[in-house]
Amino acid sequence: xxxxxxxxxxxxxxxxxxxxxxxxxxxxxxxxxxxxxxxxxxxxxxxxxxxxxxxxxxxxxxxxxxxxxxxxxxxxxxxxxxxxxxxxxxxxxxxxxxxxxxxxxxxxxxxxxxxxxxxxxxxxxxxxxxxxxxxxxxxxxxxxxxxxxxxxxxxxxxxxxxxxxxxxxxxxxxxxxxxxxxxxxxxxxxxxxxxxxxxxxxxxxxxxxxxxxxxxxxxxxxxxxxxxxxxxxxxxxxxxxxxxxxxxxxxxxxxxxxxxxxxxxxxxxxxxxxxxxxxxxxxxxxxxxxxxxxxxxxxxxxxxxxxxxxxxxxxxxxxxxxxxxxxxxxxxxxxxxxxxxxxxxxxxxxxxxxxxxxxxxxxxxxxxxxxxxxxxxxxxxxxxxxxxxxxxxxxxxxxxxxxxxxxxxxxxxxxxxxxxxxxxxxxxxxxxxxxxxxxxxxxxxxxxxxxxxxxxxxxxxxxxxxxxxxx
Amino acid sequence: xxxxxxxxxxxxxxxxxxxxxxxxxxxxxxxxxxxxxxxxxxxxxxxxxxxxxxxxxxxxxxxxxxxxxxxxxxxxxxxxxxxxxxxxxxxxxxxxxxxxxxxxxxxxxxxxxxxxxxxxxxxxxxxxxxxxxxxxxxxxxxxxxxxxxxxxxxxxxxxxxxxxxxxxxxxxxxxxxxxxxxxxxxxxxxxxxxxxxxxxxxxxxxxxxxxxxxxxxxxxxxxxxxxxxxxxxxxxxxxxxxxxxxxxxxxxxxxxxxxxxxxxxxxxxxxxxxxxxxxxxxxxxxxxxxxxxxxxxxxxxxxxxxxxxxxxxxxxxxxxxxxxxxxxxxxxxxxxxxxxxxxxxxxxxxxxxxxxxxxxxxxxxxxxxxxxxxxxxxxxxxxxxxxxxxxxxxxxxxxxxxxxxxxxxxxxxxxxxxxxxxxxxxxxxxxxxxxxxxxxxxxxxxxxxxxxxxxxxxxxxxxxxxxxxxx
Numbered sequence: 058x059x060x061x062x063x064x065x066x067x068x069x070x071x072x073x074x075x076x077x078x079x080x081x082x083x084x085x086x087x088x089x090x091x092x093x094x095x096x097x098x099x100x101x102x103x104x105x106x107x108x109x110x111x112x113x114x115x116x117x118x119x120x121x122x123x124x125x126x127x128x129x130x131x132x133x134x135x136x137x138x139x140x141x142x143x144x145x146x147x148x149x150x151x152x153x154x155x156x157x158x159x160x161x162x163x164x165x166x167x168x169x170x171x172x173x174x175x176x177x178x179x180x181x182x183x184x185x186x187x188x189x190x191x192x193x194x195x196x197x198x199x200x201x202x203x204x205x206x207x208x209x210x211x212x213x214x215x216x217x218x219x220x221x222x223x224x225x226x227x228x229x230x231x232x233x234x235x236x237x238x239x240x241x242x243x244x245x246x247x248x249x250x251x252x253x254x255x256x257x258x259x260x261x262x263x264x265x266x267x268x269x270x271x272x273x274x275x276x277x278x279x280x281x282x283x284x285x286x287x288x289x290x291x292x293x294x295x296x297x298x299x300x301x302x303x304x305x306x307x308x309x310x311x312x313x314x315x316x317x318x319x320x321x322x323x324x325x326x327x328x329x330x331x332x333x334x335x336x337x338x339x340x341x342x343x344x345x346x347x348x349x350x351x352x353x354x355x356x357x358x359x360x361x362x363x364x365x366x367x368x369x370x371x372x373x374x375x376x377x378x379x380x381x382x383x384x385x386x387x388x389x390x391x392x393x394x395x396x397x398x399x400x401x402x403x404x405x406x407x408x409x410x411x412x413x414x415x416x417x418x419x420x421x422x423x424x425x426x427x428x429x430x431x432x433x434x435x436x437x438x439x440x441x442x443x444x445x446x447x448x449x450x451x452x453x454x455x456x457x458x459x460x461x462x463x464x465x466x467x468x469x470x471x472x473x474x475x476x477x478x479x480x481x482x483x484x485x486x487x488x489x490x491x492x493x494x495x496x497x498x499x500x501x502x503x504x505x506x507x508x509x510x511x512x513x514x515x516x517x518x519x520x521x522x523x524x525x526x527x528x
Numbered sequence: 529x530x531x532x533x534x535x536x537x538x539x540x541x542x543x544x545x546x547x548x549x550x551x552x553x554x555x556x557x558x559x560x561x562x563x564x565x566x567x568x569x570x571x572x573x574x575x576x577x578x579x580x581x582x583x584x585x586x587x588x589x590x591x592x593x594x595x596x597x598x599x600x601x602x603x604x605x606x607x608x609x610x611x612x613x614x615x616x617x618x619x620x621x622x623x624x625x626x627x628x629x630x631x632x633x634x635x636x637x638x639x640x641x642x643x644x645x646x647x648x649x650x651x652x653x654x655x656x657x658x659x660x661x662x663x664x665x666x667x668x669x670x671x672x673x674x675x676x677x678x679x680x681x682x683x684x685x686x687x688x689x690x691x692x693x694x695x696x697x698x699x700x701x702x703x704x705x706x707x708x709x710x711x712x713x714x715x716x717x718x719x720x721x722x723x724x725x726x727x728x729x730x731x732x733x734x735x736x737x738x739x740x741x742x743x744x745x746x747x748x749x750x751x752x753x754x755x756x757x758x759x760x761x762x763x764x765x766x767x768x769x770x771x772x773x774x775x776x777x778x779x780x781x782x783x784x785x786x787x788x789x790x791x792x793x794x795x796x797x798x799x800x801x802x803x804x805x806x807x808x809x810x811x812x813x814x815x816x817x818x819x820x821x822x823x824x825x826x827x828x829x830x831x832x833x834x835x836x837x838x839x840x841x842x843x844x845x846x847x848x849x850x851x852x853x854x855x856x857x858x859x860x861x862x863x864x865x866x867x868x869x870x871x872x873x874x875x876x877x878x879x880x881x882x883x884x885x886x887x888x889x890x891x892x893x894x895x896x897x898x899x900x901x902x903x904x905x906x907x908x909x910x911x912x913x914x915x916x917x918x919x920x921x922x923x924x925x926x927x928x929x930x931x932x933x934x935x936x937x938x939x940x941x942x943x944x945x946x947x948x949x950x951x952x953x954x955x956x957x958x959x960x961x962x963x964x965x966x967x968x969x970x971x972x973x974x975x976x977x978x979x980x981x982x983x984x985x986x987x988x989x990x991x992x993x994x995x996x997x998x999x
Binding site: 058059060061062063064066067068070071072073074075076078079086087088090092093094095096099101102103104105107108110112113117120121122123124125126127128129135136139140141142143145146147149150151153154155156157158160163164165166167168170171173174177178179181182201202203204205208212215223224225226227228230232241242243244245249250251252253254255256257298299356360361362378380381383384385387388389392394395397403404405406408412414415416418419420421422423424425477480488489490491499507 | 634650832
C-alpha cells in the first residue's frame with residue numbers, strides 16, 4: 058500500500074472510528090449473535106488475489122460489527138472496564154506506524170527512555186516511595202496485563218527466596234504462596250505456571266468486607282514453617298475483581314517483612330483511583346511492597362494493553378528474567394548505562410506502548426484524569442445510594458470506589474434471570490459474581506464516556522425489568 | 529477528546545505516518561543518540577493541566593524521533609525483521625478504535641471467531657495437516673510473541689507428561705527438555721519460568737549446517753531415561769536466529785513419537801516462507817509436531833505483536849491453562865460451543881489482533897504475500913552470491929532463505945569494527961552473531977519495502993567501508 062493510498066484509507070478509517078463513537082449508543086452493548094454466526098459468514102479459504110479496502114470494510118460493517126460487544130459504550134458496566142480515549146488511540150496508532158520493536162535500548166532508545174520517564178511520572182502521581190522509581194534501586198515496566206505482571210512477581214520472588222537456584226535446578230516443591238479467597242485467578246495461574254503447584258497456594262480467609270485477614274495469613278505462614286515448608290510470596294489486592302475489596306496492605310506488608318516474603322500488590326483497576334489525593338489511602342502500606350501492578354488500560358483511558366509493573370529492586374527481576382544470547386549483545390547493553398526492558402518480562406519483543414500512556418497523561422493532565430475518576434466514583438456512589446434506599450434490592454458488599462455489588466431480594470434464580478433479561482435486550486451490559494453462595498449483580502462504572510444519565514437509565518432498566526419479572 | 533477533535537487529530541496523525549513512510553530513508557537507520565539523551569529532554573514531572581496535541585506532536589518530532597531506530601526502513605537488516613504494512617496498521621487502528629477485550633467468546637464473539645477463521649486460513653496456506661485446524665482436535669491462537677508461545681508449549685507438555693499433576697503439586701525436578709545449541713534463548717527462559725530448571729535442559733549438538741543432530745538427541749534421551757529422568761519436550765527450529773539453520777523435523781518428530789515427547793516447532797521468522805509452495809519443504813515433518821509457532825509480525829507484513837501458535841490437541845493446552853472463576857462464567861462458555869481464548873495463553877485479557885492479520889491477508893491475497901516473500905529470498909540469494917564471489921568476504925553458514933551470514937577475512941576484530949562503523953553512519957543497520965568463536969555479520973532481508981537497490985547499496989557500503997578500514 059503506497060503512502061498515498063494509506064493517506065486515503067487511513068482517513069476513511071479515522072472517520073469510521075469517529076462515526077462509531079458518535080453512534081455507539083445505538084448498538085446493543087452485548088453482542089446478540091449465537092456461537093458460529095460470525096465464522097460461518099467468513100470464507101473458508103483465504104483469498105488468492107488482493108481485495109480492496111472497500112470490500113474489507115463492507116465486511117467489517119456487515120459481518121464483524123454484529124459480533125462486537127461494545128466495551129467503549131457508556132452503558133458497559135460489566136467485568137472491569139477496558140476504557141479508552143482519543144489520545145490513547147492516536148498514541149497507539151503512532152506506535153503501529155513507527156513499528157519499532159523495543160526489546161533492547163539500542164533497538165529504539167526512545168521506546169525505552171520514554172517508558173522509564175512516564176512510569177516515573179506515574180510513581181509520582183501515585184505518591185509512591187522513591188524505591189519504585191528508576192532513579193532509585195527499583196523501577197517499572199509496561200507489561201501487557203496484570204496476569205503477566207503477577208507471573209513476573211512470582212518468578213522474582215521464587216528466585217530471590219532460592220538464591221536464584223530454581224532457575225537452574227527447577228522448583229523443588231517446598232515453596233508456599235499466599236493469596237486470599239478473593240484474589241484474582243491470574244495468581245493461581247501464575248503459581249501453576251511457575252511450577253510451584255496449586256497445592257502450595259494457600260487461600261487465606263477474608264473478613265466481613267471480603268478483605269484478607271492478616272491474622273489468618275500469619276497463622277498459615279507459621280503452620281507452613283512448622284511443616285518445614287518455605288513461605289515466599291503473598292499477593293495483596295487493592296480492589297478485588299468480585300467486589301472491589303481492599304486488603305490491609307500495611308498489616309500484610311509487616312508480616313511479609315517479618316517472614317521475608319515477597320509482597321506483590323495487584324491493584325489492576327482500582328490503583329488508578331490513588332492518583333486522586335482523597336483516594337490515595339487505598340495504597341497505604343505500598344512502601345512495604347516488593348512489587349505493584351495496575352492497568353491504565355482498565356480505568357485510565359489508555360486502550361488495551363497497558364499494565365504498569367513496579368518493583369522495589371530491579372536487580373532481582375532482571376537477574377530472574379535475563380537471558381543474553383550473542384545475537385542480542387551490543388555496546389549499550391554492555392556499558393550497563395541503559396535498561397533493556399526485555400529482561401523485565403516474559404516476552405522478548407515489545408511494542409512502543411508508552412506512547413499512548415504519554416499521550417493520555419499529557420492530553421488530560423493529572424487534574425483532568427483526577428476529574429474523570431472522581432466523577433466515576435461519584436456516580437457509582439450515587440448508584441449505591443439508590444440501591445441502599447430501595448426496598449427490592451440490597452447492597453451486598455461495601456462499594457468503596459466505582460464497583461457496586463447488589464442483589465434483588467427475590468433470590469438467586471431471580472437475580473440470574475434479571476441479569477440475563479437485561480443483557481439480552483442490549484441496552485446495557487453488566488455481569489455477576491457469587492458471594493457466600495449468593496448470586497450478586499455487579500455494576501462497574503469506568504467507561505470513559507459514562508455519565509450520570511447512563512447510570513440513571515441503567516438503574517431504571519434494572520428496576521423496571523425486576524418489576525416485570527416479579528409479575 | 530470529542531469525535532470531531534478525534535477526526536481532526538486522527539487525520540493529522542495519518543498524514544504524519546504517511547509522511548514518515550515517504551521520508552523514512554532520510555533518517556539514520558540506527559538511532560545515534562547516547563544513553564539518557566531522550567530522557568533528559570522529557571520533563572521530570574507529569575503535566576498538571578491538559579496539553580494540546582500540537583504540543584505533543586512537536587515533542588514527538590523533536591525529542592522522540594532522534595531516538596527511533598527505524599525498523600520500517602528498507603535498509604534495516606538487523607536481527608529478524610518486524611515488518612509492517614499499511615493494511616496492518618489500519619487493522620490495528622480499527623482494533624484500538626473498537627477497544628474490545630476478547631478474553632471470552634461472549635466479550636466479543638467476532639474477536640474469537642475471526643481469529644479462529646483466519647488461523648484456519650493460515651493452516652491452509654502453510655499446508656498443515658488437518659489436526660492443527662479448529663475443525664479437528666487442534667486449533668490455533670494469536671499470542672504476542674514466540675516466547676509466550678514457547679512457554680505455553682512447555683507448560684502443556686509438562687502437564688501432559690505428568691497427567692496434569694504439576695499444576696497441582698509443582699514440578700518435581702525430574703522432567704528433561706531438549707533443544708539445540710542454536711535454539712532461541714526464549715526456550716531456556718520458558719524452561720526456567722516453568723520451574724523445570726536450566727540444568728534439566730539439554731543443548732543437543734549440531735551438524736555442519738548448525739542443525740540439530742537427531743542421533744545426539746536420541747542418545748541424550750536414552751541417557752536421561754537410564755538415569756531415571758523423564759524426557760518430556762523437544763523444540764525443533766525452522767530458521768534459527770543466528771544463521772537460519774533448519775532442524776530435521778521428520779527425524780526429530782519420529783524420535784519424539786518414539787519416546788513420547790512433546791515436539792514444538794519454532795519457526796518464528798522463517799515459517800512465513802512456507803506459504804510459498806517451493807519453500808514448503810522447510811516444514812516437512814510438521815505433521816509429527818504437537819505445536820508450531822511463527823510470527824506474522826516478523827516477515828508477513830503484520831505489525832508487532834502477532835504470533836500464531838498452533839496445537840494438535842487443544843484439549844491439553846486448555847486443560848493446562850484454564851481457570852474459571854465465578855465472575856467469568858457465562859452461558860456461552862458453559863455450553864461448550866465456543867472457544868474462550870484466554871484459556872489458550874498466559875494472559876487473561878486480549879486485544880482484537882486478528883483484524884490486522886485479516887486485513888493483511890485480504891489486501892495482499894495469498895499470491896501477493898508469496899510474491900513479496902519470494903522477492904526477499906531472491907534478493908538475499910543474490911547478496912549471498914556476491915559474498916561467494918568476493919575475495920574479501922566468506923559466507924559462514926548456508927543461506928537457505930533470507931538471512932545471509934558472512935565475514936571479512938581480516939578476522940573478528942576487523943568484522944566488529946566494520947559492523948560498528950557502518951551502523952554508526954546510519955545508512956543501514958545490521959547485526960552480528962558468533963559461530964564457533966567467529967564473529968559473523970548477519971544481513972536479514974525482510975522489511976516490507978526492501979528492494980534490490982537497497983541491498984545493492986548495502987553491499988557497496990560494506991565493501992567500501994571494509995576497504996577504508998583495511999588501509
